[in-house]
Amino acid sequence: MLLILNKNVDEYEVHIIKEKILKMGFELNEINEPNYHILSIIGDTSKIDPDVFKAYEYIDKVVFVQEPYKKANRLFHPDDTHIKVGKETIGAERLSIMAGPCSVESKEQILSIAQSVKKAGASFLRGGAFKPRTSPYSFQGLKDEGLELLKYARKQTGLPIVTEIMSTEYIDEYVENVDIIQVGARNMQNFELLKQLGKTRKPILLKRGLSSTVEELLMSAEYILLGGNDNVILCERGIRTFENYTRNTLDLSAIPAIKKLSHLPVIVDPSHSTGMWWMVEPMAMAAVAAGADGLIIEVHNDPENALCDGNQSIKPEKFTLLMEKLKLIAQAVGRKI
Amino acid sequence: MLLILNKNVDEYEVHIIKEKILKMGFELNEINEPNYHILSIIGDTSKIDPDVFKAYEYIDKVVFVQEPYKKANRLFHPDDTHIKVGKETIGAERLSIMAGPCSVESKEQILSIAQSVKKAGASFLRGGAFKPRTSPYSFQGLKDEGLELLKYARKQTGLPIVTEIMSTEYIDEYVENVDIIQVGARNMQNFELLKQLGKTRKPILLKRGLSSTVEELLMSAEYILLGGNDNVILCERGIRTFENYTRNTLDLSAIPAIKKLSHLPVIVDPSHSTGMWWMVEPMAMAAVAAGADGLIIEVHNDPENALCDGNQSIKPEKFTLLMEKLKLIAQAVGRKI
Amino acid sequence: MLLILNKNVDEYEVHIIKEKILKMGFELNEINEPNYHILSIIGDTSKIDPDVFKAYEYIDKVVFVQEPYKKANRLFHPDDTHIKVGKETIGAERLSIMAGPCSVESKEQILSIAQSVKKAGASFLRGGAFKPRTSPYSFQGLKDEGLELLKYARKQTGLPIVTEIMSTEYIDEYVENVDIIQVGARNMQNFELLKQLGKTRKPILLKRGLSSTVEELLMSAEYILLGGNDNVILCERGIRTFENYTRNTLDLSAIPAIKKLSHLPVIVDPSHSTGMWWMVEPMAMAAVAAGADGLIIEVHNDPENALCDGNQSIKPEKFTLLMEKLKLIAQAVGRKI
Amino acid sequence: MLLILNKNVDEYEVHIIKEKILKMGFELNEINEPNYHILSIIGDTSKIDPDVFKAYEYIDKVVFVQEPYKKANRLFHPDDTHIKVGKETIGAERLSIMAGPCSVESKEQILSIAQSVKKAGASFLRGGAFKPRTSPYSFQGLKDEGLELLKYARKQTGLPIVTEIMSTEYIDEYVENVDIIQVGARNMQNFELLKQLGKTRKPILLKRGLSSTVEELLMSAEYILLGGNDNVILCERGIRTFENYTRNTLDLSAIPAIKKLSHLPVIVDPSHSTGMWWMVEPMAMAAVAAGADGLIIEVHNDPENALCDGNQSIKPEKFTLLMEKLKLIAQAVGRKI
Incomplete structure (x- = not known):
C-alpha cells in the first residue's frame, strides 16, 4: 500500500504517520523527492482499511498495490x-x-x-x-x-x-x-x-x-x-x-x-x-x-x-x-x- | 395501467389479454385506432405486477398511471x-x-x-x-x-x-x-x-x-x-x-x-x-x-x-x-x- | 403519444390542452374515468417534442407509443x-x-x-x-x-x-x-x-x-x-x-x-x-x-x-x-x- | 507517476521500461521489496499519456501522483x-x-x-x-x-x-x-x-x-x-x-x-x-x-x-x-x- 503525501506536509506530520504504520506491525519505505513524498507500506496490507489513512489531512492518495482479497485471489x-x-x-x-x-x-x-x-x-x-x-x-x-x-x-x-x-x-x-x-x-x-x-x-x-x-x-x-x-x-x-x-x-x-x-x-x-x-x-x-x-x-x-x-x-x-x-x-x- | 399493444396483434390475442384482465377483477377501456391499440386497466393497479403483461408477445409497453406504492404516497x-x-x-x-x-x-x-x-x-x-x-x-x-x-x-x-x-x-x-x-x-x-x-x-x-x-x-x-x-x-x-x-x-x-x-x-x-x-x-x-x-x-x-x-x-x-x-x-x- | 392528466385537472385546462393538440393538426381520443384522464394523440407524433407537453402543470406523464425515429426504424x-x-x-x-x-x-x-x-x-x-x-x-x-x-x-x-x-x-x-x-x-x-x-x-x-x-x-x-x-x-x-x-x-x-x-x-x-x-x-x-x-x-x-x-x-x-x-x-x- | 510492476517481472523487462523512462527525459526512483516492485517517475509527468505504460505486460498499475492538468490546477x-x-x-x-x-x-x-x-x-x-x-x-x-x-x-x-x-x-x-x-x-x-x-x-x-x-x-x-x-x-x-x-x-x-x-x-x-x-x-x-x-x-x-x-x-x-x-x-x- 502506498501513501502519497501532500507536498506541504511537514516533518512532524510525516513522523506521526510513520509511527502509526510501524505500530501496526508493518515495515516501510520512503521516497522523498522535490515533487513527491511517498510512504510505501511493506507486509500483508490486505488487512488494512485504507480509510484509516485517508483521514489524515496530509495524505492525498492511498493506493493498493496488493488486491484487498486473498482467498479469492x-x-x-x-x-x-x-x-x-x-x-x-x-x-x-x-x-x-x-x-x-x-x-x-x-x-x-x-x-x-x-x-x-x-x-x-x-x-x-x-x-x-x-x-x-x-x-x-x-x-x-x-x-x-x-x-x-x-x-x-x-x-x-x-x-x-x-x-x-x-x-x-x-x-x-x-x-x-x-x-x-x-x-x-x-x-x-x-x-x-x-x-x-x-x-x-x-x-x-x-x-x-x-x-x-x-x-x-x-x-x-x-x-x-x-x-x-x-x-x-x-x-x-x-x-x-x-x-x-x-x-x-x-x-x-x-x-x-x-x-x-x-x-x-x-x-x-x-x-x-x-x-x-x-x-x-x-x-x-x-x-x-x-x-x-x-x-x-x-x-x-x-x-x-x-x-x-x-x-x-x-x-x-x-x-x-x-x-x-x-x-x-x-x-x-x-x-x- | 395502460397496455400498448403491437400493431400486428390479432383479435384472438386481444381477446385472451382482455379475458385475463377481467378475471383479475379489473374493468377496462380500449382505444383502437389505425396506429394504436391500447387497453387501459381501471381499478387499484398498484397490486398488479407489470411483468405479468410484459410476457405477452403482443404487448409492446406497460405504462403505470398510478404510482406502484400507496401507503407512502x-x-x-x-x-x-x-x-x-x-x-x-x-x-x-x-x-x-x-x-x-x-x-x-x-x-x-x-x-x-x-x-x-x-x-x-x-x-x-x-x-x-x-x-x-x-x-x-x-x-x-x-x-x-x-x-x-x-x-x-x-x-x-x-x-x-x-x-x-x-x-x-x-x-x-x-x-x-x-x-x-x-x-x-x-x-x-x-x-x-x-x-x-x-x-x-x-x-x-x-x-x-x-x-x-x-x-x-x-x-x-x-x-x-x-x-x-x-x-x-x-x-x-x-x-x-x-x-x-x-x-x-x-x-x-x-x-x-x-x-x-x-x-x-x-x-x-x-x-x-x-x-x-x-x-x-x-x-x-x-x-x-x-x-x-x-x-x-x-x-x-x-x-x-x-x-x-x-x-x-x-x-x-x-x-x-x-x-x-x-x-x-x-x-x-x-x-x- | 399519450398525455396522462393529473386527477385534479379542471375542464378549462383540459380544453386548452385539447385545443393545442388540434391546432397542431392532430386528432385525439380521450379516456376519462374516475382514476384516470388520458388524452391520446393520433397521427405521426414522431415530430412532436414531448417537452412541449411536460410544461403543462396538469400533465403528469407523456408516453411515446410510436418510437421517435422513423428512417432508422x-x-x-x-x-x-x-x-x-x-x-x-x-x-x-x-x-x-x-x-x-x-x-x-x-x-x-x-x-x-x-x-x-x-x-x-x-x-x-x-x-x-x-x-x-x-x-x-x-x-x-x-x-x-x-x-x-x-x-x-x-x-x-x-x-x-x-x-x-x-x-x-x-x-x-x-x-x-x-x-x-x-x-x-x-x-x-x-x-x-x-x-x-x-x-x-x-x-x-x-x-x-x-x-x-x-x-x-x-x-x-x-x-x-x-x-x-x-x-x-x-x-x-x-x-x-x-x-x-x-x-x-x-x-x-x-x-x-x-x-x-x-x-x-x-x-x-x-x-x-x-x-x-x-x-x-x-x-x-x-x-x-x-x-x-x-x-x-x-x-x-x-x-x-x-x-x-x-x-x-x-x-x-x-x-x-x-x-x-x-x-x-x-x-x-x-x-x- | 508510479509504475507498479508485476511480481513476476524479470530483470530484462525492468531494464527496458527504465530505459524508456530515461529516454523520455525523466529521472526515476525504484522500490524493490519481496512483495513490491515500483518505479517512480520524477519530473513534469502531466505530459505523459499513462496508456503508454499500460501496454507493458509487466506493468500492473499506473498511478498519477500529480494531476494531469496544469493551467486549470x-x-x-x-x-x-x-x-x-x-x-x-x-x-x-x-x-x-x-x-x-x-x-x-x-x-x-x-x-x-x-x-x-x-x-x-x-x-x-x-x-x-x-x-x-x-x-x-x-x-x-x-x-x-x-x-x-x-x-x-x-x-x-x-x-x-x-x-x-x-x-x-x-x-x-x-x-x-x-x-x-x-x-x-x-x-x-x-x-x-x-x-x-x-x-x-x-x-x-x-x-x-x-x-x-x-x-x-x-x-x-x-x-x-x-x-x-x-x-x-x-x-x-x-x-x-x-x-x-x-x-x-x-x-x-x-x-x-x-x-x-x-x-x-x-x-x-x-x-x-x-x-x-x-x-x-x-x-x-x-x-x-x-x-x-x-x-x-x-x-x-x-x-x-x-x-x-x-x-x-x-x-x-x-x-x-x-x-x-x-x-x-x-x-x-x-x-x-
Whole structure:
C-alpha cells in the first residue's frame, strides 16, 4: 500500500504517520523527492482499511498495490476451482446449465419444466421458493411448500436444485434440503448472511449486486471463503446503468476479469440481466463465447401466466433449440455441454 | 395501467389479454385506432405486477398511471408525517440533527463525542455497534458492547440513539434498546428485514440503496408501512455513478422529489455520500437549503485514529461551527435548528 | 403519444390542452374515468417534442407509443440494410472485420500492419489521423500526413480505409479520400457534423456515445438518414458505468436491441470498450456470438511503443489467431468471415 | 507517476521500461521489496499519456501522483480567477445570475423576458439561437435571426448575452456578437472547438458533459487555457445516472471538488439538470449554499407554449420570488446577489 503525501506536509506530520504504520506491525519505505513524498507500506496490507489513512489531512492518495482479497485471489491459488455437486462439477470442461422457472408454482408446473430442461440437457434445476420482490404487493413465493416441490422434482428427475435464500434464519433448512444455495443480487452485501454461509460447506451461488464492482463481488466471496467454505460460484447477472431499454446491462467483460483475478467459477444469468425473453438466446451464446463456466436460465411452460418474470422466461421448446446452438459455441471455445 | 399493444396483434390475442384482465377483477377501456391499440386497466393497479403483461408477445409497453406504492404516497396522505422520538419530532419545523462517530469505540470516546454534539445543538446521537464492511478484514464493530456504550451515552446526555441493524435476529434487542433503528443502504432491499421491522412500532431510518431509484426507496418504505409501522424516515446518502472523485454522488434532487411523491420525512447524510470530511460542510448546507428535514453527520474527536470512516468524520469543533452556519440556512428556508 | 392528466385537472385546462393538440393538426381520443384522464394523440407524433407537453402543470406523464425515429426504424423498413464499400458489403452474411492501429505513426508502421491484418483476413484498414484526446498534452495524430499514409496503405493492400473525422471543416477532404468516415463516441451528438454528413453519400460509422442510450444512437443516425445518406453503420463501443476495472462497460445486449429496433448494421469495438488487450479476444468472440455484423479491432506491431492506446492493442500474431477462433463462432451463428 | 510492476517481472523487462523512462527525459526512483516492485517517475509527468505504460505486460498499475492538468490546477494558481464581462465580474463576491429562455423565439418574447429578469436582479441574459436537439424533428433555433434578437435585447436592457455555439465555423460571428460563448454538455469533448476557442479571448462557459468526470471537465478547460484564453467559467448541469425521475442527477458535490482542484469559477444550471420547473427553486438554493459562483436559469413568460424546454422553465414572477430567497442564502454563505 502506498501513501502519497501532500507536498506541504511537514516533518512532524510525516513522523506521526510513520509511527502509526510501524505500530501496526508493518515495515516501510520512503521516497522523498522535490515533487513527491511517498510512504510505501511493506507486509500483508490486505488487512488494512485504507480509510484509516485517508483521514489524515496530509495524505492525498492511498493506493493498493496488493488486491484487498486473498482467498479469492488467483495469485495465491493459480488453479481453477472445481466444485462438485452430486455427479456434476462446476468450473470444469463441461458447462453447467441451470434452468427452471422464476417461481415454483405447483407440482405439475415444476415437474413438467424439470423434465423438459433435463431432456434438453440441463444439469441443474433452478426455481424460487422464497422470492425477493421490489413491491410488497407482488407474489412472494410458495415458501416452504415451494421447497418441498423442488425436492419432489429433484427426486423424479435426479437434477440437483438451486434456490435463493433470503435470510440467516433459513440456513439450516437450506443446508438440509438444497444442493446449491443462491445468494441474490440484493443480498450480495448482506454480510451477516455471508458470514453464516461461510460456516456451512454447501456450494453457494453468489450473484453480483446491481451496483457492485467485480472487486466488491470478490470481497463478498472472501467473507464466505474466510469462514472455511471453499464452494463459491460467482454469477454475473447485469449491472444498473443509465440504459433502460434492457432491465440491467449484462457486463460480459466481468467474465475474463474474474477469470484473471480469481480462481472461482463464474456463470451468467441472461434472463434477469436483460429482462426480455427474446434476448436470452443471443446473450447466452455470447456468455459462453466469452468464457463463462455455465448459465442460469429462466424456463417456463406458460410464461404469459407465470406468477413472476414471465417476460424474461423462455418456453421449453425454445430452450431445447438454444441448447443445440450452445453446443456449437461451446465447441468453438473448447468446452462441452 | 395502460397496455400498448403491437400493431400486428390479432383479435384472438386481444381477446385472451382482455379475458385475463377481467378475471383479475379489473374493468377496462380500449382505444383502437389505425396506429394504436391500447387497453387501459381501471381499478387499484398498484397490486398488479407489470411483468405479468410484459410476457405477452403482443404487448409492446406497460405504462403505470398510478404510482406502484400507496401507503407512502402523498396522493392518499397529503399532510407531512411527523415522527415523535422522545421529546423530538422529525419532519416538523425544527431540523433533526443526528451526529456521532461511525463506530462506537470506547466509553470515553462515545461519551465525549455525545457531550460535544449535544452542546453544539444535535438532537440525536448516532453510532455504529454492528458494522457492515466491504472487507471481512475490516473492523466489524464492538457489537453488543457497542450497544451498551450507546445506552450509557444516552443516559448521560439524554440524546436518543440511532444505530444500524444488520439482520432480523437482532430485532428484539434493538426494539428494546434503541430509539431509531437504521436500515443501511446495503439492506434497503433486504425484504425479510423490512417485513419484520414493519411489525414493530419503532421509528425506522431507511437509507437509500447505492443503486436504488427514489421509487424503489418508496417501495421499500411501503414494506414497513404495510406491516403497520408508520414511523419511517427516509435518508438520501449518495448513489453510485461513474464519478469517483467522491465516494458516491449525493443526489439532493431526491429531496424535492420525495417531498412531492410522499409524506414521509427525509434527511441527508453528507458524510457517507461524499466520503471526505471537507465536503461535509458545503453538502450539509446545500441539503438544508434544498428542504431536508434533518442531517446525519459523522463526528469524531480523533478522526486520524478512528476505527472506521475517519476520512469522512469532522471534529467536534468543526461540527460546532457548522451548526452555526446551518442556523442561517435554516432561517432562509423557514426552518429552525 | 399519450398525455396522462393529473386527477385534479379542471375542464378549462383540459380544453386548452385539447385545443393545442388540434391546432397542431392532430386528432385525439380521450379516456376519462374516475382514476384516470388520458388524452391520446393520433397521427405521426414522431415530430412532436414531448417537452412541449411536460410544461403543462396538469400533465403528469407523456408516453411515446410510436418510437421517435422513423428512417432508422425497422417498422418502416423491415429488411436489413446492406452497405457496399468497394467489393465489401456490410450487414450481409460475411462479417466485416476492420483492423489497424489507434494512430497512423509512419509509413512502415501502417503498411506493415495493413499487410498483416489483410493476410489474417481483415477486410478494412482502420487507423487514426486526427485523434480526439482527453488531454491536450497527448499525441494528437499525424493529421493530413496520416491521411496520406492511410491512402498509401490502401493502394498497396487494396483494403478500404476507415478513419475518424473531428469537425465539419474536414468533410470535403474525407469524402474525397476515405472509404468509411467514422464519427467518434464524443461526437455522436455533434449535430452540425451529423447534418452535414447527411448531405454526403459516404458510409458513416457512427459510434455510440459513452452515455448515450440505444434510442439516442438511433436518433443520431436519424440526423444522417434524414439528410438523404442511407449508409449508416452503428458501432457499440462500451458505455460509462460505475465499474472501472474495464475502461468502459461493453453493452453487448445493444446488438439484439438494435437488430430489433432498426435495420441498420451494427459492429462492435472490443478494444476501446475494455481498454485492455487481453480482453479483446473473449469480447470479440462474444460480440459475434451475440449477432454483430462485424468488429473494429486495434492491432499494433509494437504496442509498447505505440503513440496511443498501446494498452488495448493486440499484436498481428494474436490477431491472426483470433481470426481463426472467430471463424468457428461465426459458423455457429450462421455467418462467415 | 508510479509504475507498479508485476511480481513476476524479470530483470530484462525492468531494464527496458527504465530505459524508456530515461529516454523520455525523466529521472526515476525504484522500490524493490519481496512483495513490491515500483518505479517512480520524477519530473513534469502531466505530459505523459499513462496508456503508454499500460501496454507493458509487466506493468500492473499506473498511478498519477500529480494531476494531469496544469493551467486549470489550483496548485499552480492558488487565487480564485475573476472573469470580467462588461461591468460584471464572475467568481467574485457577487453571484452571477444568468437567466432567459431556452430558445429565442421572437422580438417580443426575448425583450419581455430580458426586462423581467433584469428587474428581478439577473446580471446576464441567456438564450439559445442555435439549438442542439436529440431529435432532428425538434425545433433547431432561429439561428442568425436569434443572435440578432439577443443583440437587440442587450441593447435595450444592457444585459450581456450568453449563448451556445455549435461548431467551429461560427466562432468569428460569436466573438463579434456575444459576451459569453457557451459550450454545451454534448460538445465538452469537441476538442477542435475547444482548441479554436482557446485562440480567442472571449469568456467561455464550459458545461460539464453528461458522463464526464470533474477531472475530464478540467482537462477540457485545459485545452482552452493552453491556447491562451484564461476566461473559462465551468458549469455543473447534471450527470447521467440510473435515476430517471429527474432528467439528470445534479452533482452539487462537484462545486467543492472544483473549488479545491481548480481556481476557475463554477456556476450551476438547475433547469437542465432536473428537467422540471418545480425543482429549479430548491436546487438553485442548494447550489448557492454549496458555494456556487452563480446560476444559469431558464425563464419563460409562457412555458406552455415555449418552443423548447417549457417543462423546465419558470415564469418571471417565480424567478423574482426565487431571487428574493436566494438573497438570504447568499448572505448565509457570505456572498451577495
